[in-house]
Amino acid sequence: MIKFLDLQKINLLHQQEIEARLLKTFRSGWYLLGDEVKQFEKNLGEYIGCRHAIGVANGLDALRLILKAYIELGVMQEGDEVIVPANTYIASLLAITDNRLVPVLVEPDINTYNIDIAKIEAAITTKTKAVMIVHLYGRIVFSTALKALAQKHNLKIIEDNAQAIGAEWNGIKSGNLGDAAGFSFYPGKNLGALGDAGAVTTNDDTLAKTIRALANYGSEEKYINKLQGLNSRLDEIQAAVLDEKLKYLDKENERRKQVAKYYLENINNPEIILPKQPENQKEHVWHLFVIRTKERERLQQHLKDNGIQTLIHYPIPPHKQEAYPQMHHLSFPITEQIHNEVLSLPISPVMTEEEIKKVVETINNYK
Numbered sequence: 006m007i008k009f010l011d012l013q014k015i016n017l018l019h020q021q022e023i024e025a026r027l028l029k030t031f032r033s034g035w036y037l038l039g040d041e042v043k044q045f046e047k048n049l050g051e052y053i054g055c056r057h058a059i060g061v062a063n064g065l066d067a068l069r070l071i072l073k074a075y076i077e078l079g080v081m082q083e084g085d086e087v088i089v090p091a092n093t094y095i096a097s098l099l100a101i102t103d104n105r106l107v108p109v110l111v112e113p114d115i116n117t118y119n120i121d122i123a124k125i126e127a128a129i130t131t132k133t134k135a136v137m138i139v140h141l142y143g144r145i146v147f148s149t150a151l152k153a154l155a156q157k158h159n160l161k162i163i164e165d166n167a168q169a170i171g172a173e174w175n176g177i178k179s180g181n182l183g184d185a186a187g188f189s190f191y192p193g194k195n196l197g198a199l200g201d202a203g204a205v206t207t208n209d210d211t212l213a214k215t216i217r218a219l220a221n222y223g224s225e226e227k228y229i230n231k232l233q234g235l236n237s238r239l240d241e242i243q244a245a246v247l248d249e250k251l252k253y254l255d256k257e258n259e260r261r262k263q264v265a266k267y268y269l270e271n272i273n274n275p276e277i278i279l280p281k282q283p284e285n286q287k288e289h290v291w292h293l294f295v296i297r298t299k300e301r302e303r304l305q306q307h308l309k310d311n312g313i314q315t316l317i318h319y320p321i322p323p324h325k326q327e328a329y330p331q332m333h334h335l336s337f338p339i340t341e342q343i344h345n346e347v348l349s350l351p352i353s354p355v356m357t358e359e360e361i362k363k364v365v366e367t368i369n370n371y372k
């Protein structure tokens with residue numbers, strides 16, 4: 006069987022190095038707020054090119070904490086609006102509504118599946134304080150026009166960089182394009198931990214300080230609590246593993262690009278719409294390889310019958326979820342079409358040539 010994502014194989018690629026780091030941390034007797042987290046934060050910050058990287062418990066918390074810190078700092082307040090793509094994973098919205106801010110959804114560009122930058126300005130009101138961009142499926146969404154728009158309307162740009170670590174726009178890494186970025190190191194992400202983990206990057210000293218405190222009970226000094234914070238810390242074990250795996254990220258992203266290239270050049274079936282490559286290939290790290298087809302369930306069954314596992318990212322858009330009844334009346338036809346038609350093919354740095362070829366042949370045989 007060709008798995009959608011073989012996490013065991015991915016992590017066993019670096020078995021000795023990872024096991025050595027795990028053992029070292031285990032034996033150190035120090036499990037939180039220690040040297041492993043410090044070292045990973047330093048290396049992640051350098052990799053992204055940001056002055057600050059702050060390890061947190063997961064990707065959702067990274068985004069929640071950015072907004073919570075902006076509220077603490079008076080940049081925004083309850084009831085303010087944050088523009089967010091309609092076509093995203095629900096975590097992007099949960100971070101907004103958890104802070105009692107209002108998500109304002111904007112349709113994607115059907116060619117990139119990312120937020121349509123040209124449609125953002127029409128969604129701006131006097132209450133808009135930020136735009137949360139999501140580099141969905143690993144593809145960067147950014148432009149000088151977006152930057153200018155944010156400046157014109159005094160909006161913060163927050164990146165949901167859960168899916169695009171390592172991607173680059175004009176020599177700038179995703180996670181360093183806006184005012185602050187949230188990262189997820191959920192095991193299946195391009196840089197995956199052995200459990201939950203996340204981070205925030207920013208060049209804003211005050212924001213960084215506030216997020217660091219908020220993630221640790223609102224405290225900068227033990228037992229002195231300046232803010233009403235939460236407990237959302239990255240632990241030493243996950244940090245050690247991530248610090249080790251960060252060394253191989255570029256190489257693994259390169260391998261993903263090769264798989265994507267092979268799919269793009271060889272899948273040839275009129276029933277299938279392939280994803281489009283950005284002109285500059287550095288802008289895509291292929292977290293997911295997402296195709297579209299009218300009868301998705303039939304194609305998924307065909308692949309399954311041939312031993313190929315696929316997933317759907319995502320079957321129901323956030324505005325149609327039971328969690329958000331107040332959004333059910335909204336209509337986002339492009340988003341809804343995408344959710345009805347998408348199917349994610351296996352892609353990873355550990356797929357063999359044989360597996361990649363089998364996927365292509367099986368899709369090309371589909372009628």
Ligand SMILES: *Cc1c(COP(=O)(O)O)cnc(C)c1O
Binds near residue numbers: 066188189203
């Ligand atoms: C994975 C993901 C998140 C959330 O990350 P967790 O670590 O699972 O909390 C947020 N946004 C997007 C787009 C994601 O893919």
